[in-house]
Amino acid sequence: MTNKKFDLVIKGGRVVDPALGFGQDAHLFIKDGRISAIESDSAEMSRMLKTLDGDQVIDASEKLVVPGLIDIHVHLREPGREDEETIESGCRAAAAGGFTAVCCMPNTTPRIDNQETVKFVQDRAEGASARVYVVGAITKNIEGKELAEIGDLVKMGAVAITDDGHYVQNPDIMRRALEYSKMFKIPVCQHAEDQYLVSGGVMNESFQSTRLGLKGSPAVAEEVAVLRDIALCRVTGARLHIQHISTRRAVEAIRQAKREGVNVTTEACPHHFVLTDEEIGKEFNTNLRVNPPIRTKEDRDAVIEGLVDGTIDCIASDHAPHSEEEKDCEFDQAPSGMIGLETTLGLVKTYLVDRGYLDWGDAIRKLTSNPARIFGLKGGTLAVGAAADITIIDPDKKWTIRAEKFRSRSKNSPFIGWKLSGQVYKTILGGKVVFEL
Amino acid sequence: MSHLASRHLLGLEGVSKEDMTLILDTADSFREVLDRTIKKLPTLRGITVVNLFYEPSTRTRISFELAEKRLSADTVSFSPSTSSVQKGESLRDTVQNIEAMKIDMVVVRHKSSGVPYYLTQCMDANIINAGDGTHEHPTQGLLDMFTIRRKYKKLEGLRVVLVGDVKHSRVTRSNLWGLKTMGASVALCGPSTLMPYEVERFGVDHYTDIDEALEGADVVNIMRIQLERQQAGLFPSQREYTNLFGITRERLKRLNKNYTIMHPGPMNRGVEITSEVADSDQSVILDQVTNGVAVRMAVLYLLSGRKKEEGADND
Ligand SMILES: [Zn+2]
Ligand SMILES: [Zn+2]
Numbered sequence: 001m002t003n004k005k006f007d008l009v010i011k012g013g014r015v016v017d018p019a020l021g022f023g024q025d026a027h028l029f030i031k032d033g034r035i036s037a038i039e040s041d042s043a044e045m046s047r048m049l050k051t052l053d054g055d056q057v058i059d060a061s062e063k064l065v066v067p068g069l070i071d072i073h074v075h076l077r078e079p080g081r082e083d084e085e086t087i088e089s090g091c092r093a094a095a096a097g098g099f100t101a102v103c104c105m106p107n108t109t110p111r112i113d114n115q116e117t118v119k120f121v122q123d124r125a126e127g128a129s130a131r132v133y134v135v136g137a138i139t140k141n142i143e144g145k146e147l148a149e150i151g152d153l154v155k156m157g158a159v160a161i162t163d164d165g166h167y168v169q170n171p172d173i174m175r176r177a178l179e180y181s182k183m184f185k186i187p188v189c190q191h192a193e194d195q196y197l198v199s200g201g202v203m204n205e206s207f208q209s210t211r212l213g214l215k216g217s218p219a220v221a222e223e224v225a226v227l228r229d230i231a232l233c234r235v236t237g238a239r240l241h242i243q244h245i246s247t248r249r250a251v252e253a254i255r256q257a258k259r260e261g262v263n264v265t266t267e268a269c270p271h272h273f274v275l276t277d278e279e280i281g282k283e284f285n286t287n288l289r290v291n292p293p294i295r296t297k298e299d300r301d302a303v304i305e306g307l308v309d310g311t312i313d314c315i316a317s318d319h320a321p322h323s324e325e326e327k328d329c330e331f332d333q334a335p336s337g338m339i340g341l342e343t344t345l346g347l348v349k350t351y352l353v354d355r356g357y358l359d360w361g362d363a364i365r366k367l368t369s370n371p372a373r374i375f376g377l378k379g380g381t382l383a384v385g386a387a388a389d390i391t392i393i394d395p396d397k398k399w400t401i402r403a404e405k406f407r408s409r410s411k412n413s414p415f416i417g418w419k420l421s422g423q424v425y426k427t428i429l430g431g432k433v434v435f436e437l
Numbered sequence: 438m439s440h441l442a443s444r445h446l447l448g449l450e451g452v453s454k455e456d457m458t459l460i461l462d463t464a465d466s467f468r469e470v471l472d473r474t475i476k477k478l479p480t481l482r483g484i485t486v487v488n489l490f491y492e493p494s495t496r497t498r499i500s501f502e503l504a505e506k507r508l509s510a511d512t513v514s515f516s517p518s519t520s521s522v523q524k525g526e527s528l529r530d531t532v533q534n535i536e537a538m539k540i541d542m543v544v545v546r547h548k549s550s551g552v553p554y555y556l557t558q559c560m561d562a563n564i565i566n567a568g569d570g571t572h573e574h575p576t577q578g579l580l581d582m583f584t585i586r587r588k589y590k591k592l593e594g595l596r597v598v599l600v601g602d603v604k605h606s607r608v609t610r611s612n613l614w615g616l617k618t619m620g621a622s623v624a625l626c627g628p629s630t631l632m633p634y635e636v637e638r639f640g641v642d643h644y645t646d647i648d649e650a651l652e653g654a655d656v657v658n659i660m661r662i663q664l665e666r667q668q669a670g671l672f673p674s675q676r677e678y679t680n681l682f683g684i685t686r687e688r689l690k691r692l693n694k695n696y697t698i699m700h701p702g703p704m705n706r707g708v709e710i711t712s713e714v715a716d717s718d719q720s721v722i723l724d725q726v727t728n729g730v731a732v733r734m735a736v737l738y739l740l741s742g743r744k745k746e747e748g749a750d751n752d
Binding site for chain 2: 205206207209210211212213214215216218282283284325328329330331332333
């Protein structure tokens with residue numbers, strides 16, 4: 001095989017690479033797991049392509065060829081809850097969703113707050129169908145009390161830190177985390193929800209929570225948390241990344257902070273730009289219980305605006321698998337979270353691109369080069385010499401989300417049965433096809 | 438029309454005026470039965486009803502049990518606090534086990550909002566909500582409306598004030614949906630920390646000044662205040678609550694002449710209501726209890742009648 005000039009050629013697709021500012025029909029040549037050339041179509045090129053073996057060529061005509069998508073917010077549940085997801089199954093779900101890299105959150109059992117657990121995850125991720133980057137904890141055991149050994153975590157390969165699932169409630173600890181993290185040039189990611197204001201809420205505080213008699217978690221819990229952290233970020237000069245932003249005023253706060261030059265970035269999840277709390281309806285569907293909760297129409301529209309004007313840098317799924325048994329219960333007893341790796345791209349296409357909020361270039365930027373930049377990851381580009389992590393998208397393919405098709409071990413999605421447009425056609429990791437439709 | 442649109446009673450939100458009128462009219466005839474020497478009817482003979490009370494409520498449970506017995510249903514009462522729940526059994530498994538014993542109707546009380554709906558997804562029985570979390574308590578709402586209607590011969594045009602912890606009260610929600618549908622005007626009154634979020638979207642008036650709220654009202658329905666709300670910091674003390682919102686004889690002067698005092702019970706005498714008011718001629722608190730049996734008989738009867746028909750499952 002090594003005598004071949006190319007291992008793989010993706011021919012005739014529309015290449016969309018925001019990092020390169022590239023959006024045109026071209027052929028992509030892959031050799032030794034890397035991108036070796038991008039060539040535009042020509043008579044000579046067509047003749048040359050005809051000489052290649054069939055299995056060396058992927059015909060991508062009518063398709064989009066984009067850098068492998070990167071999801072900087074997923075829960076892989078291993079170690080601890082392998083019944084819900086394993087690193088292997090989570091990576092298969094990632095590949096099916098077009099993601100070639102994921103960043104896994106540290107709220108596993110045990111927590112990823114030490115080198116051994118980072119190493120464990122990395123070892124498990126070897127040979128998986130997506131690259132796994134580890135996000136370490138901010139505090140020991142995610143208890144919000146003492147800083148974790150952040151230096152050790154980074155040394156072992158952690159790309160960021162977060163206590164996701166929990167807000168670092170003590171402002172002094174958060175300040176120290178920001179100061180300390182500066183030495184390692186990593187972002188401190190925050191699940192921004194003041195616990196005192198959440199006050200045991202199980203859905204957004206709104207007319208809907210009033211109607212349903214469910215305890216509400218107010219939007220101000222997020223706004224207060226975001227404003228506090230912006231103030232701490234400003235004073236420390238560190239890098240702050242706000243996870244899964246969901247309220248109108250939190251988006252406004254970040255817009256304002258960015259204008260002032262504060263080093264803050266943020267992400268939004270599909271469920272926060274697609275759904276509203278009215279969806280909980282009369283059915284108390286526990287798959288709609290997420291944290292932060294699905295909010296009002298005004299909040300959802302503000303998240304979309306934030307995506308449009310660039311206040312929100314990237315799109316992440318917050319893929320949070322839960323077993324059927326755990327979700328099959330009373331609404332206020334159900335764990336928070338929904339899976340998202342396999343539905344994100346279709347939701348982005350159907351609800352952002354098709355509705356004219358983002359063009360494909362912007363959408364892909366928020367799924368590739370922006371997350372890569374924020375977490376300092378390789379990838380997110382089709383530049384010559386880069387790893388051949390590539391996603392091929394069938395841009396207008398109509399499909400229906402089916403529970404039995406999920407590669408994830410869990411099926412907790414409220415989108416089951418939804419019809420979407422835009423589906424992953426093939427996912428290529430390091431030059432190898434890891435998913436095909 | 439002699440059938441309800443749904444084979445379950447999960448709440449009063451969305452229940453039509455026709456359906457509520459049918460329930461209240463049916464309850465009228467059962468109410469007469471309760472005054473007879475022989476109070477039993479054969480209507481539900483052969484039907485098995487399970488009273489599934491995950492949360493203790495002696496009066497609601499007894500009221501349902503009596504209603505079932507008056508209609509000759511076979512009844513079982515089940516309080517899972519001392520059984521399978523402690524062994525970690527899921528709600529679905531518990532109710533599916535019960536259903537496997539061939540039962541027809543379930544009356545459910547649970548601390549989590551939405552559980553009656555959830556049961557409709559787990560089993561085929563007719564489900565009657567006997568109070569779920571802070572969501573709804575439809576039979577209480579119906580019996581309150583029934584009691585008001587018996588006195589005034591109408592609901593339309595009356596002004597009903599609900600006073601107290603309206604935020605955490607499922608009785609409030611059921612009253613509110615029911616009364617509004619029936620054409621009454623509803624006002625809520627209580628401390629601002631016990632007012633539901635965006636309450637104005639229900640299309641009701643809301644007050645934090647009790648004297649303003651009572652001005653020109655016909656009915657005052659007093660919601661219970663729980664000590665745990667004070668512990669949660671929602672109001673400073675019971676003493677202050679009583680001073681600001683307690684229903685005293687003095688405050689009743691603002692009501693319309695032929696006014697009515699209601700309370701779904703259990704009462705905190707001296708906190709939300711004085712004994713003088715609770716035991717006055719205008720108080721219908723004990724009528725509510727009697728009427729509760731008739732209303733529950735009506736609900737059981739109307740839902741069981743549906744059960745014998747196929748199709749048309751329209752909830
Ligand atoms: Zn989170
Ligand atoms: Zn998360």
